[in-house]
Amino acid sequence: MIEPNPKADLLLYLQSARDTLLWKLDGLSEYDIRRPLTPTGTNLLGLVKHVAVVEFGYFGETFGRPVFDAADAADVPAWYGDGAEANADMWATADESRDEIVGLYHRAWEHSDSTVAALPLTAVGHVAWWPEERREVTLHRILIHVIADTTRHAGHADIVRELVDGAVGMREGNDNMPPGDRVWWESYRSQLEDVARVAGNG
Known part of the structure; x- marks a missing residue:
């Protein structure tokens, strides 16, 4: 009989979401990981920076x-804490490298x-x-909250990555997508568009 280990289970799911989010950066240029691809500026490297800040908090x-160290102003980054500019944790400056932001996330882990x-x-x-x-919260509740938040942002990253270069997938080694080449997907998307138009005109 397998003994329950709630803490290990929660960390397993959290790490899976972390890994998925970082995987979405693989193979992209500095420009593409920073490109704002929604009206609210969602971008891949910014999502990584944000979830690092979430875990720190x-x-x-x-x-x-x-x-x-809140008592040492030099120790607190400009993008962190109450005095930070709005949305400062949702994007990386030109001076903040990919390695720096990914390293920040690893430090958060x-x-x-x-x-x-x-x-x-x-x-x-x-x-x-x-x-x-x-x-007032328990560590158990915060683990669930951060898993939900990280998974949500990994989903955002999945869509943003698809908008960048068409790459999709749930995680490395398991894309969890039905088989189909470019022609099949174009036909599938066209079918959905036709259905949407019919429903919209109904």
Whole structure:
């Protein structure tokens, strides 16, 4: 009989979402990983930077384990914290390299995983940026919240990557897509367009 291990299960799903998100950068130019491809500016490298910030906050400040020293202004990046410009964590400047942002995300993983290892799932933390009546949380709840958030952004990245070069897939080694060449997909998309037009004119 397999013994349940909720913490290991949660970390497995979180790591899977992390890996999927980073995979979406593979093989793209500096321009393509930064291109804003939605009206609100969604871009691949910005998504990675954002989820790093998410982990720093939820597994750091929430449980009294901050990554940056708030008392030392030089230690706190301009894009982090209350004084940051709106959406500063959703894009990388021209001076911030891909390696720097990916390294930042890896640093977030290490810090988050150390928090999970150090605390029981029942450990209580406080999310200062949530409404007061919801601020008290457990590590278990925060793990679920961050898994949901990371998976959501991995889905955004999947669509953005498809808009860049047509590449799709759930994760490396398992695209989870039905077989079909370019002609099949064009025919499939055309069929959906026809159905949408008929429904729209009904």
